Amino acid sequence: MKLIIAIIRDADTDSVSHALTAADLRVTQVASTGGFLRRGNTTLLIGLEDEQTPLALDIIRNNLGPAEPNAHRATVFVVNVDQYIHI
Numbered sequence: 744m745k746l747i748i749a750i751i752r753d754a755d756t757d758s759v760s761h762a763l764t765a766a767d768l769r770v771t772q773v774a775s776t777g778g779f780l781r782r783g784n785t786t787l788l789i790g791l792e793d794e795q796t797p798l799a800l801d802i803i804r805n806n807l808g809p810a811e812p813n814a815h816r817a818t819v820f821v822v823n824v825d826q827y828i829h830i
Contacts, residue, residue: 744824745796747789749803750775751817756785758806763789768799790827 751759756772763770771788789799800819807816 744827745791745793746822746824747787747791747796747799747803748820748822749787749789749817750777750784750819751787751803751807753783753785755807755816756787758808759803760787762802762806763787763799766798766802768795768802790824796821 749759760770760772768789768791773786773788775784775786776782777784787803791799800821803817803819810816
């Protein structure tokens with residue numbers, strides 16, 4: 744299993760989140776702030792099977808708006824999950 748932690752701009756939250764859920768991926772949204780200008784961001788937590796990782800990354804990449812000058816469109820971490828418990 745993998746956990747994708749994707750930090751995206753607030754403006755991209757709806758399009759990315761809806762596209763991920765349309766692909767039957769579970770998404771948890773957490774409001775966050777960061778960067779030099781302290782702009783609003785959203786952190787998406789996406790738990791998925793290893794083979795779903797490329798699909799999720801493509802969905803994130805393809806549903807982000809255009810990049811602003813000197814800014815990244817997203818910061819994405821993909822981490823291994825040893826155990827997943829749904830309570």
